[in-house]
Amino acid sequence: MFARSAARALSAPTAARLFSASATARTKVAVLGAGGGIGQPLSLLLKNDPLVTSLSLYDIRGAPGVAADVSHVDTGSEVNGYAADQLDQALEGVKVVVIPAGVPRKPGMTRDDLFNTNASIVRDLATAVGRVAPDAHILVISNPVNSTVPIVASTLQKAGVYDPRRVFGVTTLDVVRAARFLAGLVDASPAETGVTVVGGHSGATIVPLLSQSSFGKTITGEKLDKLVHRIQFGGDEVVKAKDGAGSATLSMAYAGAKFTNALLRGLNGEKGVVTPTFVQSPLFADQGVDFFSSNVELGPNGVEKIHPIGQVTEYEEKLLAACLPELKKNIEKGRAFVA
Ligand SMILES: NC(=O)c1ccc[n+]([C@@H]2O[C@H](COP(=O)([O-])OP(=O)(O)OC[C@H]3O[C@@H](n4cnc5c(N)ncnc54)[C@H](O)[C@@H]3O)[C@@H](O)[C@H]2O)c1
Numbered sequence: 001m002f003a004r005s006a007a008r009a010l011s012a013p014t015a016a017r018l019f020s021a022s023a024t025a026r027t028k029v030a031v032l033g034a035g036g037g038i039g040q041p042l043s044l045l046l047k048n049d050p051l052v053t054s055l056s057l058y059d060i061r062g063a064p065g066v067a068a069d070v071s072h073v074d075t076g077s078e079v080n081g082y083a084a085d086q087l088d089q090a091l092e093g094v095k096v097v098v099i100p101a102g103v104p105r106k107p108g109m110t111r112d113d114l115f116n117t118n119a120s121i122v123r124d125l126a127t128a129v130g131r132v133a134p135d136a137h138i139l140v141i142s143n144p145v146n147s148t149v150p151i152v153a154s155t156l157q158k159a160g161v162y163d164p165r166r167v168f169g170v171t172t173l174d175v176v177r178a179a180r181f182l183a184g185l186v187d188a189s190p191a192e193t194g195v196t197v198v199g200g201h202s203g204a205t206i207v208p209l210l211s212q213s214s215f216g217k218t219i220t221g222e223k224l225d226k227l228v229h230r231i232q233f234g235g236d237e238v239v240k241a242k243d244g245a246g247s248a249t250l251s252m253a254y255a256g257a258k259f260t261n262a263l264l265r266g267l268n269g270e271k272g273v274v275t276p277t278f279v280q281s282p283l284f285a286d287q288g289v290d291f292f293s294s295n296v297e298l299g300p301n302g303v304e305k306i307h308p309i310g311q312v313t314e315y316e317e318k319l320l321a322a323c324l325p326e327l328k329k330n331i332e333k334g335r336a337f338v339a
Contacts, residue, residue, distance in 0.1 A: 028052075028094045029046055029052050029055055029056070029096045029098065030056040030057075030091055030098070030136075031043050031046065031058065032058050032059070032087075032101050032125050033058075033059055033102065033141075033142070034057035034081075034100075035057075035061050035066055036059065036100060038248075038253050038256065039059060039100050041253035042100060043055065043057055045253055045254065045256075045257035046098075047077060049077075049260070050076065051261065051264040051265065051268065052077045053077055054077055054078050055078070055079045055080070056094055057070070057081045057082065058081075058082040058086070058087055058091075063082055064081035064082070067080055067081025067082075088128060091128060091133045092133070094133050095133075095136055096137045096260065097129050097138050097139065098141065098170075098256060098260055099122065099141055100141040100142060101122070101125060101142055102114065102117065102121045104143075105143070105239050105247045106244050107243065109239075110144075110202065110203070111144040111145070111146075111203075111235075114144060118148060119147065119151055122142050123152075123338060126151065126152040126155040129156075130156045130159035134156075137166045138152055139256070139259065139263070140169050140170060141170045141256055144201075144202055144330060146201060146205060146278070146327055146331060147331065148334065149278055149291055150331045150335045150338075151334045151337055153167050154334070154337075154338035155338055158338065164280035165301050166301075168259070169200075169201060169278030169291070169293065170255065170256055171276055171278050172258055172276075172277070173248060174206050174234075174276075175195065175196075175197050175255075176251065176254065177230075178195035178208045178231045181230050181231060188215055193215045195208050196294075196295055197231065198293055198294045198295075198309050199323040199327060200292070200323065202326075203232055205326050206231060206232045207319045207323050208232075209310070209316055210316075211311075211315075212310060212311070259275065259277065263298050263302070266297070266300070266304065267298070267299075267300055267302070268300075269300055274295050274296065274297045276293050277296050278291060278293040279293070279306065281293075281306050283308060283309065287328070289331065291331050292327070294307055294309050
């Protein structure tokens, strides 16, 4: 049942269906890192989202230029750009903060290799959000997501303003890739091949539950191994093809805008908005893994309900067994950074 809702929330890769304008409430959204490879197209896509009333673009480099450019698009929202020393102004009154700030991977790097640079960037931005917009929902794109989300949580906790219903790691790109790659294999539309992807957002921590998809369960043997590997390491294809110029930016912007729209619909009271996202979760907390991505229902307060992972095959149990210890390490590393 929830798999169908997830498919509804995450299907339809056309601009027309990317954004639903059914709800009337509108929201101020900030992008921190708006001048970057993800930040620029993400800002453009958010400018096109009718649920965004005001767009606040911040970066240590280039945000006023991006804002001037994007502001000419003939949609209803107003756009403002903020320079490096204007972070607090950028965050005033925002309800949703999307964070793609930080460095991307180069060939041969894992997401964890980014930790040293991105951990402090994300911590400092979360500190500012906690101070200026403590009720905002924070959507973390900066890698390694498995560690940067716990960093945001611990930073807000330290400031006394942490609400686990409002902090999300954006794992939507894994879901988008899974649907697209599966569609290619079974000759169907990605709208029909939605896959619930659980766990975390790096290599073996990415666990696609293909058995829960009517198309996915037809894939077996070596074909299944290859598909799972491609979903887990699809990011490497982009890093390699870009040959030193970074990682996924356009598909990530698409995925980031899609998740932001899902959250905005939930905040506006739309029912049945369900999508995987990396949040503080009870599902594997007894094994020391207190952040986990599974299908989450989004509502007026952010996380409304965390769905269990549902029935899995023996094959998927093995994937989960490989995921959990690595995820635990990544989460502990993030927490330790703030402690
Ligand atoms: N979650 C995902 O699925 C996913 C997918 C792809 C990339 N990423 C991650 O997203 C991040 C950004 O990737 P990118 O390709 O856009 O990189 P990029 O280098 O093109 O852009 C990053 C931007 O962040 C800005 N920045 C740096 N420090 C900042 C700070 N303190 N405050 C505000 N802005 C700051 C930079 O000036 C730059 O404009 C990377 O960490 C990357 O690994 C995540």
